[in-house]
Amino acid sequence: MRVAIASGKGGTGKTTVAANLARVAARRRLSVQLLDCDVEEPDCALFLRPRIRSRPFVEVPVPVVDEAACTHCGICADVCAFRAIVSLPSTVLVFPELCHACGACAVLCPQDAITEEPRRTGQLEIGEANGIAMVTGVLDVGEAKSPPVIRAVKERLDPQADLVIIDAPPGTSCPVIESVRDADLVVLVTEPTPFGLHDLRLAVEMVRALELPCVIVVNRSDVGDGALAEYCRQEDLPVVMEIPYDRALAESYARGALAVDALSGYRDLFDGLLDRLDGIVSGSGADPQAPADHAEVSR
């Protein structure tokens, strides 16, 4: 089962859900892989503290112009849709940070004066944390394009794993699409506030555009108003877990502890979530329309 954890709005609890879910699954002796695709701000490792085995670079091809062969015809600059290459009378300038690595300049140069060389834009951290295989993508600071790093993380997806959890970045644009596109199920984490609801609507539209099934986790479920519940009902979106606001949870998160380890009540809650997701993906058992599990937390 491949489950992507996403959200329109940032800071709703994606990482909390991804990391705790991974932990309860590993405790059941399932083979679990966690892919952290929030490569601009990858935070899962702060909670799971994996032993890192290797750190391969992520590289993208960028054009290199052989000035000796170049006739300065300017075709490369004309064909570049991203204005990453500029042809001047005596030289050709390449702006690697604008390049999308489409290869058009190299393919269309009549002199074959353009080759491509790899340029580093990020790094992977591959490791293991208490039975959870982890791959974290880390975009280099100053780099604008996260999709190549996300693709590199996804290339490490283990097709043999019982459960693959993909922690996606916030939003609804290209990096999110890249992260969630081949998941069996998308879990959208939100909160019952106007910001949470507004951004959830966008996220649901995105998931539907990709024709993926999705379910909802409501974090801080007792703050805000009832508009979110009403929206989920109208749109037939199954709410698979609700986490009421809990200062102890916020504090354990703040110091980097996992709720399922540090606080009572959360292990059952996340075990319930895992069962429910499993039921939905396998199409058996749990009725997605049944009422969600609520946290029963000793305070």
Add this chain to the structure above:
Amino acid sequence: MNELVVISGKGGTGKTSVVAALSRLAGRSVLADCDVDAADLHLVMSPEPGEPHEFSGRSQAVADPERCTSCGLCVEHCRFSALSLDPLRVDGIACEGCGLCARICPEEALTMQPVVNGEWRLSQTSWGPLVHAALGIAEDNSGKLVTLVRAEARRVADEAGLHLIIVDGSPGIGCPVIASLSGASMVLVVTEPTIAGRHDLGRVLGLVQHFHLPFAVCINKYDLNAEMAQEIEAGASEAGARFVARIRHDRAVTDAMVAGKSVIDRSREGAAADLIEMWTQLSDELQAVALEEQGR
């Protein structure tokens, strides 16, 4: 003219609530919502919405399957796996609009056409004009739309003779954030005293320093973990922050947001008092930055 850009690295630290409060405190200014991927500022500004304007940030390949002879040249060269044959089809979500396929197709079965991938508006609020935008779902080029929103905000500020633009930025450190930073007068980074907040702050400050921009840090909900807040404060000062403000955890902030308001509209105590204190420091620093710029 001063442009204050509010960003956070980590999402959900309270950027938009901070911007909403600043809009109330700063006097009439131009507001620009550059979180084009999930623009929420309008929800707490009660805007009189302006006309939508279309935004086209890219082109996309369009297939004419009738002309296709299935030679496969396009599929072989497309780096984005956006093309398939029999019949020829373009995956609009995967296509990045590079145009290579259209140029190499011997049968002219592919053409490039501009796509509308967002819209923007100039709306009016009680606290000043608001430029806001929405990127289409599953779209690319958020950076271009951010650049457009900022340019529009500058034009509006010039025309109306307003001296401050407050920009609500995106989470992260990628394309839209980079587009919101170039040429800013000052950056305010909103963080939270959590292990993730601290980690992400380090990365976003790296980016701000990369652009050599003056910055201040705001630790929202600092009392959630006072020890972590102290560490963050020390780290931020060492990195060159002009000042570090602290805002206490106060449910009134969320309650105000749920009512479509800013906490400043309802109170002068609690988090509101902290925000007022922060604005005093910010306005001093904005003046200082403006003077430094004149001196140059």
